[in-house]
Amino acid sequence: MAPAPISPINVGHIDDVQELRKFKPNTIPQRFIRDIQERPTQATALISSSDIPTIDLSKLLKGNRDEILHLYSACEEWGFFQVINHGIALNLLENIEGKAMEFFRLPLEEKQKYQMAPGTVQGYGQAFVFSEHQKLDWCNMFALGVIPDSIRNNLLWPKKPTNFSNTVEIYSKEVRKLCQNLLKYIALGLGLKKDLFEEAFGVAVQAIRMNYYPPCSRPDLVLGLSPHSDGSVLTVLQQGKGSSVGLQILKDDKWVPVQPIPDAFVINIGDTMEVVTNGRFKSVEHRAVTHKHSDRLSIVTFYAPSYDIELGPMPEFVDKKNPCKYRRYNHGEYSKHYVTNKLQGKRTLEFAKIPTKNSC
Ligand SMILES: O=C(O)CCC(=O)C(=O)O
Numbered sequence: 001m002a003p004a005p006i007s008p009i010n011v012g013h014i015d016d017v018q019e020l021r022k023f024k025p026n027t028i029p030q031r032f033i034r035d036i037q038e039r040p041t042q043a044t045a046l047i048s049s050s051d052i053p054t055i056d057l058s059k060l061l062k063g064n065r066d067e068i069l070h071l072y073s074a075c076e077e078w079g080f081f082q083v084i085n086h087g088i089a090l091n092l093l094e095n096i097e098g099k100a101m102e103f104f105r106l107p108l109e110e111k112q113k114y115q116m117a118p119g120t121v122q123g124y125g126q127a128f129v130f131s132e133h134q135k136l137d138w139c140n141m142f143a144l145g146v147i148p149d150s151i152r153n154n155l156l157w158p159k160k161p162t163n164f165s166n167t168v169e170i171y172s173k174e175v176r177k178l179c180q181n182l183l184k185y186i187a188l189g190l191g192l193k194k195d196l197f198e199e200a201f202g203v204a205v206q207a208i209r210m211n212y213y214p215p216c217s218r219p220d221l222v223l224g225l226s227p228h229s230d231g232s233v234l235t236v237l238q239q240g241k242g243s244s245v246g247l248q249i250l251k252d253d254k255w256v257p258v259q260p261i262p263d264a265f266v267i268n269i270g271d272t273m274e275v276v277t278n279g280r281f282k283s284v285e286h287r288a289v290t291h292k293h294s295d296r297l298s299i300v301t302f303y304a305p306s307y308d309i310e311l312g313p314m315p316e317f318v319d320k321k322n323p324c325k326y327r328r329y330n331h332g333e334y335s336k337h338y339v340t341n342k343l344q345g346k347r348t349l350e351f352a353k354i355p356t357k358n359s360c
């Protein structure tokens with residue numbers, strides 16, 4: 001038998017946070033303790049989370065002009081909004097949440113059958129860890145590439161819990177339609193033709209990540225998920241019912257907690273949307289914090305262009321006043337760059353930035 005390939009990446013020992021919580025509930029290993037400036041101080045934002053825009057998809061689907069403009073300003077001013085009346089069956093939201101929790105509650109040996117290999121982002125474990133010196137997040141993740149087939153790793157689709165994979169498939173189809181609809185109305189809000197984005201992105205790549213944050217005895221010292229922007233065009237986030245508030249977004253240099261609206265999705269603009277709109281819409285840095293007594297689940301869908309697509313700022317967003325801020329590149333390369341670097345604010349977008357004020 002050929003020897004197993006040795007990964008060139010040494011990530012050191014990564015404690016499973018659910019196991020830590022179970023067997024050593026008051027221990028926080030050093031690798032989880034953040035440097036002082038990174039610790040989640042109380043989010044003393046002047047902006048309240050109720051200011052984060054709420055978009056009513058049913059109004060968009062009726063062509064309601066005010067709602068389309070509301071969506072436009074949500075993208076421009078916030079880069080984050082919640083969507084209500086999205087039309088996705090509530091029992092599907094419950095099912096996916098139930099399956100995710102069943103998965104996380106499986107014995108560690110069962111989950112480890114789908115272990116994320118060091119330096120990769122699919123499977124069970126902690127993504128974005130590339131060195132043994134890197135700080136760890138207080139989070140267990142389970143991530144899968146869903147569309148197209150070429151990004152799927154069938155070995156990582158779990159056999160337990162029953163119906164897990166089928167539920168992910170059905171859920172992903174519905175969330176895909178939601179993304180396609182939102183992109184249409186975002187284009188209309190920009191005064192552009194409704195298929196502009198969809199035509200530019202080819203067969204969109206879609207991935208799902210479930211993040212489980214157990215309670216932590218010292219939430220003041222750790223982060224659930226390091227600050228980052230997403231590499232996607234759009235991200236769709238479902239928060240577990242009854243989960244503690246944990247998602248925070250950086251607005252005017254302050255961390256603003258996102259108070260989930262029951263049954264709504266939280267949507268955010270990703271780096272790719274920032275690039276194609278030449279910075280008109282900006283991806284927003286966000287992070288997750290933990291809670292002393294409650295756990296939290298988030299189910300996150302990333303919707304991005306096909307890896308074959310060459311992209312850059314669309315001509316509609318470039319003129320004398322707005323010269324190109326980003327170069328053209330292949331999205332597959334950007335994606336690779338994103339998943340092979342640790343989460344560090346908006347650092348990965350440097351890949352696309354044009355350093356001087358020259359044009360595309
Ligand atoms: O759990 C959350 O609320 C944040 C998740 C997130 O930002 C991500 O998975 O990219």
Ligand SMILES: [Fe+2]
Binds near residue numbers: 228229230235286
């Ligand atoms: Fe994110």
